[in-house]
Structure formats: C-alpha cells, structure tokens
Amino acid sequence: MRASLYRRRPSARPSTPRSPRPPSPRALVPAARQAVLAALHNERFIDQSPAAGHATWLEEQTSLCSARTMFRVLADADDVRERRDQARHPAHARSERLATGPNQVWSWDITKLKGPAKSLYFSLHVILDLFSRYVVGWMVALNESAHLAERLIEAMCAKQGIAPHQLTMHADRGASMRSQLVALIFSDLGIDASHSPRPRVSHDNPFSESPFRTLEYRPEFPDRFGSLEHARGVSRDLFAWYHDAHHHNGLSYLTSADVHDGRAATILEVRHRTRLAAYAVHPERFVNGPPRPETLPTAVWINPPPNTTRQDVPGATIVIPDDPQHGGIDRPHGIFGDRTDRSIALVNSLESLQ
Numbered sequence: 001m002r003a004s005l006y007r008r009r010p011s012a013r014p015s016t017p018r019s020p021r022p023p024s025p026r027a028l029v030p031a032a033r034q035a036v037l038a039a040l041h042n043e044r045f046i047d048q049s050p051a052a053g054h055a056t057w058l059e060e061q062t063s064l065c066s067a068r069t070m071f072r073v074l075a076d077a078d079d080v081r082e083r084r085d086q087a088r089h090p091a092h093a094r095s096e097r098l099a100t101g102p103n104q105v106w107s108w109d110i111t112k113l114k115g116p117a118k119s120l121y122f123s124l125h126v127i128l129d130l131f132s133r134y135v136v137g138w139m140v141a142l143n144e145s146a147h148l149a150e151r152l153i154e155a156m157c158a159k160q161g162i163a164p165h166q167l168t169m170h171a172d173r174g175a176s177m178r179s180q181l182v183a184l185i186f187s188d189l190g191i192d193a194s195h196s197p198r199p200r201v202s203h204d205n206p207f208s209e210s211p212f213r214t215l216e217y218r219p220e221f222p223d224r225f226g227s228l229e230h231a232r233g234v235s236r237d238l239f240a241w242y243h244d245a246h247h248h249n250g251l252s253y254l255t256s257a258d259v260h261d262g263r264a265a266t267i268l269e270v271r272h273r274t275r276l277a278a279y280a281v282h283p284e285r286f287v288n289g290p291p292r293p294e295t296l297p298t299a300v301w302i303n304p305p306p307n308t309t310r311q312d313v314p315g316a317t318i319v320i321p322d323d324p325q326h327g328g329i330d331r332p333h334g335i336f337g338d339r340t341d342r343s344i345a346l347v348n349s350l351e352s353l354q
Helices: 002-008 030-040 050-059 067-076 146-160 180-189 206-216 228-244 256-260 264-281 341-353
Strands: 097-099 105-114 121-129 135-141 168-171 192-195 300-302
Touching (some): 030 050, 030 067, 050 067, 097 105, 105 146, 105 206, 105 300, 121 146, 135 146, 135 228, 180 192, 228 256
Parallel strands (some): 105 168, 168 192
Antiparallel strands (some): 097 300
C-alpha cells in the first residue's frame, strides 16, 4: 500500500525530457529496410515466419539481415501481430438500477449448499428486495431448475401484490436466470429483466452474494447438510434471525422487516427521543452537541453512475430475512409459504416437482 502511494504521488522534481536516442551505426539504411520488407512480403514467404524465411535465404546463399532485425523491420511497419485468432472481449454496458422504495428492484441468485456426501449439493434460491434487503422468497431444491425458479418468482409476485411494469428483477448470467421459462414469466407478469455485465466472476451480483457470505459465518450454519429437510430447516431459522434480529449498517441499523413493512420512521423517532432524553440528563456526554435524528437511505443503486454522491454501498453486508409475522415465506411443510390460495397451490406444485 505504501509503495503504491509513493508511485502515484507526483514527483517534486520536474521531469526532464529525454533526448532522442541516436541511431545505431549498424542500423539498416532505408533502402535496405525496403528490400527486407519486399522480400518478406513476397508471395513465396508471405505465410512463413521471418525466422523460416531467414533460414531459407541462407540456404540460397543470400543474407539480407538477421532474423531479429527482420522482426524489428516488420514491427516498425505494423506488420507484426498474433497469428492465431484472438478472443474479443467487448465492454458490456453497465446495468444501472435505482430503488427508492420496497418492491421496485429485486435481486435473485442461487448458491450451493454442501450435502451429506462429496459432490452432492442442494440449491438455495433467494430473492432479495434491493431497498429493504428483505427476502421476499427463498427455496431449497435438489438441483438448480428454471422451472422451479419460474414458480418461485410467480408465487412471490402474487404474495407481494406486484403490478405489471412495477418490478425490475436483477440477476447474474446463470443458466436459470437466462432461461426461456424465466423470460416468459417475466413477460407475462410485466417484469423488467436486468443482468450483470460481469460473467463468470464471484462478485457478479454483490447484493445477493453478500447475504450468502453472512449466513455462512453464523455458528448454526453446518459444514454439511444431512438432507433436504435439514437444509430447509436450517435456512428457515437463519432467515428468521436475519429478518428480525440482524440490524443492517446500511439501513441505519434497522432490520429489513422494519424497512420493508414501513416501520422505519417510527423506530428512528423512538431512538431520537431516547437520545434527547439522555442529552437532557447528561449534556456533557454529547461532545458534538444535541443528537441529530438518523435518516434512512433514500436511494439504493446497482452500478451507480459516475460522480454519484455516496449512498448505500452495494458491497456492504446484505440482510436477507424471513418471518411469517411480517408476510414471510416460512411454512412448516412447504418449500416456501404464502397467505393466498394461489401461492399455496404453487407451493404444492413445487413439492411435487422435486
């Protein structure tokens, strides 16, 4: 870090321009350079390397220059390039998404849970509200399936009362995320799809990757899950803790349930009154003056535009809760729960598909 600082710091001494390097007395004259180029561009040697052509000319008792000089002459004429086909990596346009309230932008991802044996994994699907960090839906399945993801998205949109053209769904470029089934359900429900422009990297969807990391560090998270029912039970308990007990630093240390259900303003007002009462008793303890009320971030970005003022950082710890008291998705005998008959039917259909 210190070396990088000193390298980037401008030098105090003004840089003096270097004098041009004098040509070598052994350099070829312009006429000789043109002769070398003409020989290398000859139809006989056009598909050979300079080293192969140099060897052929020596066998024919002709010496124009060394093989290395031939490469230099070709480089000066911009005739040297990689002969093999090169992969092109065009710059993808960044997907800029803004959420100023709940149920505007959802982020969803799938992670693997270690099963009872090596090479056996369960798939945990999580749909996260970008603004409140509230998990509007989760599901543990035997494998990653676009059909199950389609049913999960449809059920959660029904539970949250999502209207057409209200929601944007952000995800990475996984197979299920870009499947035709998911694209069709997005079209039917009027959902705008958004994908990360960074494929095959570990941080391609940071808002959904962060909660997975947070859950893995909980003491009740096991090294391996004994069965599908075990994975669902542990996930249910973890989401319940994350829903009502985990205070997110990007949400003024509120829980995601408080923000998603509209209780944030009331709780922040209670905190402020408590601080004012403490200030009235011991004002000397508040060296910065009377306490100021806390505020909730008004905007959450995915890939904010350049020169955007600091707001809630996407790479921070993300809260992913679930609790039935606040419209959660926990149900004792289902993959995910709902309070509408339609979603209950979808849950039963999901169980029959696994």
